[in-house]
Amino acid sequence: MPRISPQKHGTRRDSITQAAARLFRDRGFAATGMRDVAQEVGVEAASLYNHIRSKSELLREICFRVAKTFTEHLDKLESDPYTGSLEKVEAIIRFHVRMWVEQIDEVLVTTNESRFLEEPFLSAFLQERRVYVRRFEEIIGKGIAQGQIRSLEPYVVVLTVMSAVRGIEFWHRTKKDVSAQQLEESMVLNLISGLKP
Amino acid sequence: MPRISPQKHGTRRDSITQAAARLFRDRGFAATGMRDVAQEVGVEAASLYNHIRSKSELLREICFRVAKTFTEHLDKLESDPYTGSLEKVEAIIRFHVRMWVEQIDEVLVTTNESRFLEEPFLSAFLQERRVYVRRFEEIIGKGIAQGQIRSLEPYVVVLTVMSAVRGIEFWHRTKKDVSAQQLEESMVLNLISGLKP
DNA sequence: CCTACCGATCGGTAGG
DNA sequence: CCTACCGATCGGTAGG
Numbered sequence: 001m002p003r004i005s006p007q008k009h010g011t012r013r014d015s016i017t018q019a020a021a022r023l024f025r026d027r028g029f030a031a032t033g034m035r036d037v038a039q040e041v042g043v044e045a046a047s048l049y050n051h052i053r054s055k056s057e058l059l060r061e062i063c064f065r066v067a068k069t070f071t072e073h074l075d076k077l078e079s080d081p082y083t084g085s086l087e088k089v090e091a092i093i094r095f096h097v098r099m100w101v102e103q104i105d106e107v108l109v110t111t112n113e114s115r116f117l118e119e120p121f122l123s124a125f126l127q128e129r130r131v132y133v134r135r136f137e138e139i140i141g142k143g144i145a146q147g148q149i150r151s152l153e154p155y156v157v158v159l160t161v162m163s164a165v166r167g168i169e170f171w172h173r174t175k176k177d178v179s180a181q182q183l184e185e186s187m188v189l190n191l192i193s194g195l196k197p
Numbered sequence: 198m199p200r201i202s203p204q205k206h207g208t209r210r211d212s213i214t215q216a217a218a219r220l221f222r223d224r225g226f227a228a229t230g231m232r233d234v235a236q237e238v239g240v241e242a243a244s245l246y247n248h249i250r251s252k253s254e255l256l257r258e259i260c261f262r263v264a265k266t267f268t269e270h271l272d273k274l275e276s277d278p279y280t281g282s283l284e285k286v287e288a289i290i291r292f293h294v295r296m297w298v299e300q301i302d303e304v305l306v307t308t309n310e311s312r313f314l315e316e317p318f319l320s321a322f323l324q325e326r327r328v329y330v331r332r333f334e335e336i337i338g339k340g341i342a343q344g345q346i347r348s349l350e351p352y353v354v355v356l357t358v359m360s361a362v363r364g365i366e367f368w369h370r371t372k373k374d375v376s377a378q379q380l381e382e383s384m385v386l387n388l389i390s391g392l393k394p
Numbered sequence: 395c396c397t398a399c400c401g402a403t404c405g406g407t408a409g410g
Numbered sequence: 411c412c413t414a415c416c417g418a419t420c421g422g423t424a425g426g
Contacts, residue, residue, distance in 0.1 A: 030228035031313070034405060046407080047411045055405065112309065116228070150390070153375055156383040159364025166363055167356025178350055186353040193347070194391035231421060243423080244395050252421065396426085404419070410412085 013051045016041055020058040021105040029059055029113040056118050059109070063117060066110040067128050069099070074135055085143025090192055092136065093161055097184045100168035108169060133158055143195075150197045161191055210248045213238055217255040218302040226256055226310040253315050256306070260314060263307040264325050266296070271332055282340025287389055289333065290358055294381045297365035305366060330355055340392075347394045358388055 019040035023032045034055055038045040052058060073095050077088055099107050114125055136158045143149030164187065171183055178186070216237035220229045231252055235242040249255060270292050274285055296304050311322055333355045340346030361384065368380055375383075 028225055028227055028313075030225050033403080035403090044412060045405085046413080049406070050411070116225075150386075152387055153379060153383040155371075155375055156364075156368075156380055157387060159367055160361045160384055160387050163364035164357045164361040167353075167360035170356055171353075174352075178352055182350060183353055186350040187357055189347075190349055190354060190357050190388075190391040192391070193393075194387040194389070196390075230419080232419090241396060242421085243397080246422070247395070398424090400421105400423075402420080404417100407416075408414090 016048060016051055017058055017061055018105075021062050021109050024059065024062070024109045024113050025105045029055075029109070029116045056116075059113060059116060060118075060121050062106050063110045063114045063125055064121075066099075066103070066106050067125060067132075070095075071128060071132060074132060078135065078139075084148055085139055085146060086148045086192070086195065088139050089143065089149070089161075089195060090188060092139075093165075093188050093191055094184060096162065096165045097168065097187055100165045101172075101180050101183070104169065104172055111166065133162075136162075147197060149195050152195070157195065164191060213245060213248055214255055214258055215302075218259050218306055221256065221259070221306045221310055222302045226252075226306070226313045253313075256310060256313060257315075257318050259303050260307045260311045260322055261318075263296075263300070263303050264322060264329075267292075268325060268329060271329060275332065275336075281345055282336055282343060283345045283389070283392065285336050286340065286346070286358075286392060287385060289336075290362075290385050290388055291381060293359065293362045294365065294384055297362045298369075298377050298380070301366065301369055308363065330359075333359075344394060346392050349392070354392065361388060 016037065020032070020037050023036050023040060027036070033045075034048060035045045037058075038048055041048070074092070077083070077091055080088075083091070115122070117125055133155075137154040140149060140152075140154035140157050144151055144154065167187075168183065171178065213234065217229070217234050220233050220237060224233070230242075231245060232242045234252075234255075235245055238245070271289070274280070274288055277285075280288070312319070314322055330352075334351040337346060337349075337351035337354050341348055341351065364384075365380070368375065
């Protein structure tokens with residue numbers, strides 16, 4: 001009695017999540033209908049519910065997958081004792097830039113639409129974000145204490161860096177003039193120079 | 198035959214716009230109902246339509262008032278021949294910080310919800326934004342040519358500055374630790390230092 | 395400014 | 411995966 005292949009289920013579900021990410025990004029979570037998602041996938045709206053439980057489950061999957069990616073990167077970075085504070089900050093900035101360049105749909109949905117998460121997921125998401133910010137702040141604070149980073153408010157530095165990369169949203173529509181490489185270097189240089197003592 | 202006082206109409210209409218700005222900011226334009234706005238103002242939903250024409254008119258008013266404020270500040274700044282390029286950039290950064298600190302509801306709605314503007318207003322708004330960015334870029338480019346600003350991609354600098362101030366959204370919920378003055382100085386220092394040659 | 399109400403659309407379910 | 415459909419809610423109007 002073989003079960004239905006889990007891969008096939010996964011693949012179809014993934015294509016739904018991907019379509020949802022693009023639509024949630026473009027139109028916002030609230031303004032996107034399940035009929036829009038269904039059309040993008042090529043089925044009727046009712047058929048979606050064989051693969052997902054609800055619209056909110058789609059949002060949840062997108063937001064927590066992105067959050068996990070950022071958290072895991074920080075885990076890896078923090079466990080490396082040979083890297084200086086400023087180098088760690090630069091690595092974080094580069095990672096953020098690349099995430100915004102390569103996974104713009106998912107990252108934008110996570111940034112703009114996570115507020116529509118339902119409890120208890122909203123609280124869990126916000127908590128994970130707060131922890132991430134705090135850990136980032138601690139790296140800044142350590143760098144300041146060691147004289148590797150200019151004396152600034154660590155909290156403001158984190159807000160500035162994490163928000164500055166949002167400009168990449170607009171870059172995506174005007175790719176021609178500036179390459180992804182130029183964008184990354186220019187943004188890193190601009191943000192890192194302000195941190196040097 | 199005296200008409201109904203225009204001031205009274207203006208005042209009531211203003212309170213509707215203000216309530217709409219707060220709700221559009223919190224819940225998003227699409228997820229905010231006219232019944233929510235009505236409740237905030239203290240009337241029935243149908244009564245709103247004695248003061249406004251439609252929900253989209255409220256969004257339009259918010260977005261274009263903010264756009265006008267930014268454009269007019271740039272007009273004033275550009276007409277001042279005695280200020281250097283770096284000083285102009287600093288003045289722009291300070292103006293953005295203050296707008297995000299003092300008019301967070303309206304500025305956030307303009308930033309996040311303007312995509313829900315209807316044509317031809319959406320095109321007009323995006324055009325005004327593009328012109329603003331281009332003028333800002335020209336100030337940067339001039340500063341680079343004159344050696345007052347480090348050689349970076351002007352477009353990336355503008356995106357970085359205009360997006361970095363979005364971090365102030367999160368600052369608003371944690372005001373205790375950092376004052377508005379500290380925020381402004383730390384953000385200006387962080388962003389301006391990266392621009393010095 | 396209110397009550398009453400409209401056509402449209404929403405997320406989701408039943409049943410096959 | 412589909413057709414058919416549900417109750418709820420939406421922006422907005424009629425009429426007073």
